[in-house]
Amino acid sequence: MKLLVVAATAAEIAPFLAQCPDADVLITGVGMVATTYALTRRLATTRYDLVIQAGVGGSFDESIPLGEVVFVTADTYGDLGAEDHDEYIDIYGLGLLGRNDHPHTEGMLRNPLSAMHSGISLRQVSGLTVNTVSGNATTIARRRTQGCQVESMEGAAFHYVCLQEGVPFAQVRAISNYVIPRDKSQWKMKDAIIALNNWLIEYTRTA
Numbered sequence: 001m002k003l004l005v006v007a008a009t010a011a012e013i014a015p016f017l018a019q020c021p022d023a024d025v026l027i028t029g030v031g032m033v034a035t036t037y038a039l040t041r042r043l044a045t046t047r048y049d050l051v052i053q054a055g056v057g058g059s060f061d062e063s064i065p066l067g068e069v070v071f072v073t074a075d076t077y078g079d080l081g082a083e084d085h086d087e088y089i090d091i092y093g094l095g096l097l098g099r100n101d102h103p104h105t106e107g108m109l110r111n112p113l114s115a116m117h118s119g120i121s122l123r124q125v126s127g128l129t130v131n132t133v134s135g136n137a138t139t140i141a142r143r144r145t146q147g148c149q150v151e152s153m154e155g156a157a158f159h160y161v162c163l164q165e166g167v168p169f170a171q172v173r174a175i176s177n178y179v180i181p182r183d184k185s186q187w188k189m190k191d192a193i194i195a196l197n198n199w200l201i202e203y204t205r206t207a
């Protein structure tokens with residue numbers, strides 16, 4: 001199987017890079033803009049059977065233990081829209097994008113799961129992608145209403161590009177922190193990276 005591993009930063013997949021130096025890897029940079037540019041460019045020249053985005057992320061759901069590796073099967077935008085005084089109107093609410101305009105389905109960028117994904121036996125969650133990491137109570141309360149379990153800075157861009165290009169994909173994230181008012185002392189980045197890489201090494205060994 002021709003597999004591409006995508007990560008925002010090399011640090012997130014450093015153990016994998018050390019153990020699998022010949023793997024096909026794309027380090028995109030952090031955020032939706034960098035992810036879209038780098039991945040679109042790569043997929044324009046190379047066809048893959050599966051593209052995996054491996055990263056860390058925050059969880060709104062405190063029943064998911066820090067360090068757990070999850071499979072984000074649907075993603076959406078957390079801050080694409082307009083502020084109307086104290087309210088937030090998302091891009092669909094503004095009428096600038098239809099909730100079912102391709103590649104969106106009911107306002108989500110859904111992974112069309114197939115037999116290819118059967119080897120990914122991780123908890124399946126939905127993702128919210130933001131430009132600014134949630135760090136104050138008002139923003140967090142507002143973003144919670146979107147009903148997603150995890151937050152990242154790249155997931156929606158990754159889903160969007162893969163859906164547009166018709167490439168099978170999987171967004172896999174290890175939970176490094178809960179989405180709470182900013183307190184980096186509570187982040188478990190190292191544990192999350194170890195768990196993410198253990199999963200990635202094992203998955204690519206057997207894929």
Ligand SMILES: O=C(O)c1cccc(C(=O)CC[C@H]2O[C@@H](n3cnc4c(=O)[nH]cnc43)[C@H](O)[C@@H]2O)c1
Pocket residue numbers: 008009030031055056057058059130133134151152153154176177178179
């Ligand atoms: O110092 C910070 O405040 C900070 C905030 C977010 C991420 C970082 C990183 O060093 C990792 C980059 C990577 O992390 C993902 N991430 C992790 N937790 C969250 C979150 O709660 N909300 C959104 N993104 C998160 C993100 O995808 C970045 O690529 C440092």
